[in-house]
Amino acid sequence: xxxxxxxxxxxxxxxxxxxxxxxxxxxxxxxxxxxxxxxxxxxxxxxxxxxxxxxxxxxxxxxxxxxxxxxxxxxxxxxxxxxxxxxxxxxxxxxxxxxxxxxxxxxxxxxxxxxxxxxxxxxxxxxxxxxxxxxxxxxxxxxxxxxxxxxxxxxxxxxxxxxxxxxxxxxxxxxxxxxxxxxxxxxxxxxxxxxxxxxxxxxxxxxxxxxxxxxxxxxxxxxxxxxxxxxxxxxxxxxxxxxxxxxxxxxxxxxxxxxxxxxxxxxxxxxxxxxxxxxxxxxxxxxxxxxxxxxxxxxxxxxxxxxxxxxxxxxxxxxxxxxxxxxxxxxxxxxxxxxxxxxxxxxxxxxxxxxxxxxxxxxxxxxxxxxxxxxxxxxxxxxxxxxxxxxxxxxxxxxxxxxxxxxxxxxxxxxxxxxxxxxxxxxxxxxxx
Numbered sequence: 001x002x003x004x005x006x007x008x009x010x011x012x013x014x015x016x017x018x019x020x021x022x023x024x025x026x027x028x029x030x031x032x033x034x035x036x037x038x039x040x041x042x043x044x045x046x047x048x049x050x051x052x053x054x055x056x057x058x059x060x061x062x063x064x065x066x067x068x069x070x071x072x073x074x075x076x077x078x079x080x081x082x083x084x085x086x087x088x089x090x091x092x093x094x095x096x097x098x099x100x101x102x103x104x105x106x107x108x109x110x111x112x113x114x115x116x117x118x119x120x121x122x123x124x125x126x127x128x129x130x131x132x133x134x135x136x137x138x139x140x141x142x143x144x145x146x147x148x149x150x151x152x153x154x155x156x157x158x159x160x161x162x163x164x165x166x167x168x169x170x171x172x173x174x175x176x177x178x179x180x181x182x183x184x185x186x187x188x189x190x191x192x193x194x195x196x197x198x199x200x201x202x203x204x205x206x207x208x209x210x211x212x213x214x215x216x217x218x219x220x221x222x223x224x225x226x227x228x229x230x231x232x233x234x235x236x237x238x239x240x241x242x243x244x245x246x247x248x249x250x251x252x253x254x255x256x257x258x259x260x261x262x263x264x265x266x267x268x269x270x271x272x273x274x275x276x277x278x279x280x281x282x283x284x285x286x287x288x289x290x291x292x293x294x295x296x297x298x299x300x301x302x303x304x305x306x307x308x309x310x311x312x313x314x315x316x317x318x319x320x321x322x323x324x325x326x327x328x329x330x331x332x333x334x335x336x337x338x339x340x341x342x343x344x345x346x347x348x349x350x351x352x353x354x355x356x357x358x359x360x361x362x363x364x365x366x367x368x369x370x371x372x373x374x375x376x377x378x379x380x381x382x383x384x385x386x387x388x389x390x391x392x393x394x395x396x397x398x399x400x401x402x403x404x405x406x407x408x409x410x411x412x413x414x415x416x417x418x419x420x421x422x423x424x425x426x427x428x429x430x431x432x433x
Contacts, residue, residue, distance in 0.1 A: 034324065037320050038321040039320070040320065041317075045313075051280065052211050057105075057207060058106045059203065060200070060204065061106035063203065063301075065114060066296045068196060070114050078116065078120075079174040086119070087119070090159070091156065100361065101393055103211075104125060105397060105400045117174055122413055123160060126163075126417065129392050130155040154387075158388060162413070169412055202239050233265060237258070240254050243294075247293055247294055248293075257285065258279075261278050307403060323359050341378045343379050344379045349423075350385075351382070353425065354389075355386065356385065356393070357414065357417060361394065366391055373386075381429020385425030388420070388424055389421035
């Protein structure tokens with residue numbers, strides 16, 4: 001006998017797909033341009049972020065799952081950990097990464113799955129992309145000292161307040177999670193804490209320096225940018241030594257992976273991403289052919305990549321279709337956005353927060369975008385609201401957060417960011433005039 005409840009659902013889905021296909025506005029300039037923008041954004045994302053940002057982040061997340069004991073995570077970031085210590089570690093460790101809203105996701109997923117409390121994990125999730133020291137300096141320099149200071153103060157406070165609110169709202173679930181984790185037997189760490197700290201420090205340093213921006217060309221920041229690939233190469237060589245000595249990986253396999261990487265870095269200095277890619281592939285092969293911890297590390301890394309990458313790429317496609325790239329048009333005209341963020345009304349601040357939350361900002365790209373919007377009449381309050389909501393969230397980011405912490409917690413986290421950004425914009429707009 002046919003179950004018409006199920007069949008009606010199937011029929012409705014088929015009809016919906018048919019109607020969307022039937023009325024697709026293919027051939028209109030706006031739609032065709034938006035489709036091309038989504039593809040351009042995916043291409044740019046794949047070239048600029050997947051290899052240099054996401055792949056190192058996946059390796060770090062996989063290492064967290066394998067090399068750091070759950071007891072250690074619970075001690076410093078768990079629901080019952082010292083609040084000052086937990087939120088201090090979460091906000092500081094997030095801020096030193098200077099990554100975008102997508103690169104922080106594998107790292108957040110790694111510490112959350114290993115037993116970090118929802119509050120500290122949420123503080124880390126927000127602070128990673130939001131508390132970017134270079135971005136704050138450039139904001140003050142390009143958009144004005146007041147806005148730069150407001151962004152710095154707001155981002156630091158946000159990371160802590162959002163974490164505390166998330167822990168408070170889901171307190172019962174967090175206490176149950178902590179009780180279950182506390183009942184689990186503690187595992188003896190395979191190496192001292194200081195060795196793990198050095199190991200992770202070098203991996204994070206490779207991630208940071210490989211993605212060092214050239215937006216600031218003077219002084220120390222500019223010098224680091226000019227020599228960033230030499231620094232990255234030295235750090236990678238040190239990691240290779242750690243792999244051999246501490247992780248007991250075969251020296252000859254590491255050498256076979258390192259030699260072509262070094263040769264390509266020398267003969268193709270203007271295309272460092274090629275050498276970096278070969279190094280990533282070589283390390284993956286070495287890890288996958290080893291036994292014990294290296295093999296477990298690769299398996300964990302691959303698990304994160306399988307879960308997160310498809311969601312990110314789908315989210316980037318949709319974000320590009322709706323909003324386009326910086327300076328380009330998507331389905332939503334940029335004039336609508338610039339026309340709705342003037343003044344300091346509740347609506348203007350809320351609209352800036354929502355648009356910022358859904359739009360994808362690569363690291364530092366929010367500054368030239370805001371410069372253009374302010375030139376077109378955007379108010380100071382909405383500008384701050386976008387700065388506080390935009391870099392920390394994006395549509396791709398939201399999809400992954402939902403898959404990691406569940407729909408309910410993801411909705412609350414996103415809503416807290418938007419609401420707090422809106423309130424901060426209203427207050428700053430009233431003070432700054």
